[in-house]
Amino acid sequence: MALDKGMKCVLLAGRRTGEIVTIEEKIDDNFVKVKTQKGKIRKCNITHLEPL
Structure with a gap:
């Protein structure tokens, strides 16, 4: 999965x-930093994400 x-x-x-x-941004092979709709930056595992 390319994110x-x-x-x-x-x-x-x-x-x-x-x-x-x-x-x-991409942190490593398993984690990315994501920005929520409220504007907060959070670390997230890529297996917990599904592209729209």
Whole structure:
């Protein structure tokens, strides 16, 4: 799964399930930093994301 900066995704797991986020940067092979619709930057596992 190729997740690039600026892609819109939906979160599939955790307390934020269903939230739409934007990818900000790739940390390593498993994690990316995402920006929520409210503007917060969070670390997220790529297996918990599905591209829109």
